[in-house]
Structure formats: C-alpha cells, structure tokens
Amino acid sequence: MTSPLTFTFRPLDPLTDAELLHTWVTHPKAAYWMMQDAKLQDVERAYMEIAADEHHHALLGLRDGEPAFLMEYYDPAHRELVGLYDPQPGDVGMHFLVPATHRPVHGYTKAVITAVMAHLFEDPRTARVVVEPDIANKAVHALNEAVGFVPEREIQKPEKKALLSFCIRDHFEKAVHG
Template structure:
C-alpha cells in the first residue's frame, strides 16, 4: 500500500493499492453505474462486465488500476496507461515520459468538502513519484466541466479537442513544474 500525500485539505491520508478485479468488483460496480459516473461510460454494466473489464486492465502491461483508500475504506479508483499503446493511439504524438490517467471518486451520501480535489492531487502526485514520468495526459469528455476545473486546479493545460470513438475529449497535459506551481506539492 502506498501512502499518498499532497491533500489540499485536512481530510487525512489517502493510500493506493493494486486493484483486485474480483474482490473489488462489487464496490466498483456500484461506483461506475451510479448516475454521477455517467462520464465513466459503464452505466449499464453488470457485475460480470465490471469484473471482466478490470481483469483485462490487470492483465494489460500498458494499463493499470489502483484502488484508493481513505481512512482504510475504498473511496476512489485510479487508472493509468501508456498513451503510446492505449486510449490515445493515433490521436496525438506522445512524448517520452507521458502517462495517461483517469480517476473516479466513489459516490457518497456524506460528501467531504475538498475531497475530490485531494484525490486528483494525490493521483497526480503518485504518478510523478516515478522519475520517468515527465507529463500526465488526460482526455475527459468536453462537456465534463467539473473535471476540467479540477484538472486546471492541479496544473493541467488544455491543448485541443480530439475525437475518440466513444466521445469528444479535451486533450490536456500537466508537467511536474505545472503541478508543483498549482498545488505546492513538490514532486
């Protein structure tokens, strides 16, 4: 389990562990099919669909999933991928040190102010723990204005809109320097 710091609020530590597609599928199923997760595009997924999707990711050398914990309880999902091999192939020219990222915060009836920003900060900080990572790449749906604001808050700069098979996306990048300047987190 990797402790993660860099929270912009006093929500406590966030930790990450490798996702277990079978053990974690039930929690993930509730998250990805929740109305707030519409941009995850798994609204109609069955439990078996979720298990299969994350078994494929776990077996993929270019795509990885981690489960995020808050105070020891599952609270968010992090995926990262090599954009030269997954998600963005042929849609932009990847640079050495690029890594793609997705994150999803679990739905809750008791939201904690600043929690989602703490999660994205922790996720990006975790990616920059790898010295080979020079730039984080994201491609959220162009209409997902909430995540655009979060991305900007941690240093992402939009480059352009791209068309993926499943959506029109806003291709954005964040360097170590941009992340540190936006968050105050040294990486």
C-alpha cells in the same frame, strides 16, 4: 483545524473489488465513466483485462485503509490515445473516479486528484500526465486546471469528444504548492 486528507494506494483486485466497483461505475453520477449499464460480470471482465495489460493499470485509493476512489493509469502510446496525438517519452495517461456520496466533503475530490497526481509523479520516469475527459465534463476540467493541467485541443475518440490536456511536473508543483 482539520488535518489534510491522506490516501494510500493498492492494486485493484478485479474479482474481490468488482462488486464495490460495480456500485461506483453504474451510479448516475459516474455517467462519464461510461459503464452505466454494466453488469457485475462486465466490470469483472473489464478490470481483468486491465490487470492482464502491461500498458494499463488500476489502483484503489484508500482512506484509512478503506477504498475511497479508483485510479487508472496507462501508456498513451499503446492505449486510449493511439493515433490521436504524438506521445512523448514519459507521458502517462490517467483516469480517476470518486464514487458518489450522500455526504460530500468540500475539497475532497481536489484532494483525490492531487493525491493521484503526486502518486504518478513519484515515478521519476513520469514527465507529463495526459488526460482526455469528455468535453462536457466541466467539473473535471476545473479540477484538472486546479492541479496544473493545460488544455491543448479537442479530440474525437470513438466513444466521446474529449479535451486533451497535459500537466508537467513543474505545473503540478506550482498549482499545488504555489
């Protein structure tokens, strides 16, 4: 039997990590990240803005000390969802990106989103995680459901039609641990 995947997190460094991120976000499989045509400088600039923003944060997920995925979390009362729903105290918005690979590992992306959610819920102030994936991104809807998200409704963001979904701590625990 193989051991479960374990991940650690570190803050993203916009300058030293930009080249790696650029390869991830511009890959055709990262189309929903909406940075397909980004230049390296665009990626640096975008993540420098996040690094300077008190309401938006980017982390690299590491596997065996090596970058394995990107995680962003934000305060939806101030970023991304302002005016699109009524945020509650303890709401945290989340995005994650698993880079494309030539050798997919069954269950890997589910392990990543599970680690991301566990990391967010480690903060006792986090009451509910909010996501707003593209309505057409059926694969991420299934992953979200697998870790306890409940869709609420479709919303129109400036860049996409999205499925607003929420996950409370109890739903996450039941989805992951039964």
